[in-house]
Amino acid sequence: MAALVLAGTSDIVVAVASSLLVIASLLGLRGFRQFLDTRSASAWEYGGLGVILFMLIYWTFVSPHVNARSAMISGFIAYVRFSIGWAVLKYRPSERPKYAYYFVSIAATLGAVVHAIRSVAYGLGLAQETTFLQPTPLNVVFLGMATLTLPCLSVGMVLLAHDRLSERMERLATFDDLTGVLSRRAFIARAEAITRATAAAKSTFSIAILDIDNFKSINDRYGHAAGDVALAHVASLISRAVRASDVVGRIGGEEFALLLPSETKEAAGHLVDRLRAIIAASGSCVPDRDVVSTLSAGVDAFREGDTLASVMARADAALYAAKANGRNCVVVAPAMETLTLGHQDGAGFGGKIMNG
Structure with missing residues (x-):
């Protein structure tokens, strides 16, 4: 014009x-x-x-x-x-x-x-x-x-x-670019909100800390690209297996956190063990490579007077116990205990071990 x-x-x-x-x-x-x-x-x-x-x-x-x-x-x-x-x-x-x-x-x-x-x-x-x-x-x-x-x-x-x-x-800012689950910051923010709501309602929730077993050996043997594929594979299985109300986040390199609202730690332990079995039976996580991923996990529940950090610390200690127990298992934290982070003796930890 x-x-x-x-x-x-x-x-x-x-x-x-x-x-x-x-x-x-x-x-x-x-x-x-x-x-x-x-x-x-x-x-x-x-x-x-x-x-x-x-x-x-x-x-x-x-x-x-x-x-x-x-x-x-x-x-x-x-x-x-x-x-x-x-x-x-x-x-x-x-x-x-x-x-x-x-x-x-x-x-x-x-x-x-x-x-x-x-x-x-x-x-x-x-x-x-x-x-x-x-x-x-x-x-x-x-x-x-x-x-x-x-x-x-x-x-x-x-x-x-x-x-x-x-x-x-x-x-x-919200999702981890590689795995598609919540980033650490977004997971903590959402979990903090659930913690406040749970404390106000005098209810409970459970948290599981999950870690891919022997992940460093995948990177060392097949390269970081294969490690990324393995991470994405495991994250995909977790995302598909959990319920819509559950909250999944990647909180470290090969470490994930799973928050299960309104669940006791015993029920959460069974749910996480089912998830562990799904991943163990999923076959190779890297195309054309014989790389089978397994998970170790620690589980604990929120109780009166807890903070999110204290629940995650106990779940993390249970994870260390699962690693010490031989990996590819789920440890539910004991009801009352004084925990030492980084403890390597699964029997001394006193938690309930689930491995199918």
């Missing part, structure tokens, strides 16, 4: 500028759809674009018809804007703030309404043009609204891009 202002309204300029406008409109729709992770464009939309470009040339050079050309272009842009507004609402991530998505949808819909009115007016002969974008009252309103809605749409897209960037940054 800037070319029309600078170069006049010759047929060639009108045809080129109008062609670029409809092509850019469809590309814009495709961009929004790709951003929203849905289909980019239908084959019939490309076919419709081809028909529009053909008729644009026909009504410009072969059988000039300004009204038909204006109605066709505005109708197509109205379709594009309506599609953008609908797609932004339909595919808006439910967990994200609504403002940016509603802003874009409203701006796109307003633009669509303006173009639809213009298309109908020229299509039904309610308005007449002798030259393209003749300064009629309808065109003045149309250009004014286009001047408002296009920048709003651009600003809205910037808002959506900012929201997407914020979402990715939040995810990086």
Whole structure:
């Protein structure tokens, strides 16, 4: 359209500028759809674009018809804007703030309404043009609204891009990039919230600390890439096996924590032992390598007067006892004890050992 202002309204300029406008409109729709992770464009939309470009040339050079050309272009842009507004609402991530998505949808819909009115007016002969974008009252309103809605749409897209960037940054801060489970900081934050709620309700929860057995030997023998594959494999099995209410986090190199709300440590011990058995029976965790991962785990439960740190410390001590007992087992901490962190004697620890 800037070319029309600078170069006049010759047929060639009108045809080129109008062609670029409809092509850019469809590309814009495709961009929004790709951003929203849905289909980019239908084959019939490309076919419709081809028909529009053909008729644009026909009504410009072969059988000039300004009204038909204006109605066709505005109708197509109205379709594009309506599609953008609908797609932004339909595919808006439910967990994200609504403002940016509603802003874009409203701006796109307003633009669509303006173009639809213009298309109908020229299509039904309610308005007449002798030259393209003749300064009629309808065109003045149309250009004014286009001047408002296009920048709003651009600003809205910037808002959506900012929201997407914020979402990715939040995810990086919340989830471990390699395993997909909660990062240590996010796990501790969520577990602290559950601890406060549990203390207020005078309820309980259990925590298990899980460690992949002999993980260093995987790295040393097959390389760190194989170790990463093993970590992702075990994390995937854990995530699929736990319940929706359970909280899983990676709290160290090959160490995971599992919080089981409202569970006694005895029940939690059985659940964790079932998880241990699933991983032990899962086969090789590294493609084309005979590498079978096993887990050792320590379990304890929250009780009155505890903090999250004290529960995790007792579960960690139980984990050391499981390692000392020969690995690939689960140790449930005893009911009352004075624990020494790093204790290596499973029998001296006094916890209940589960190994299938």
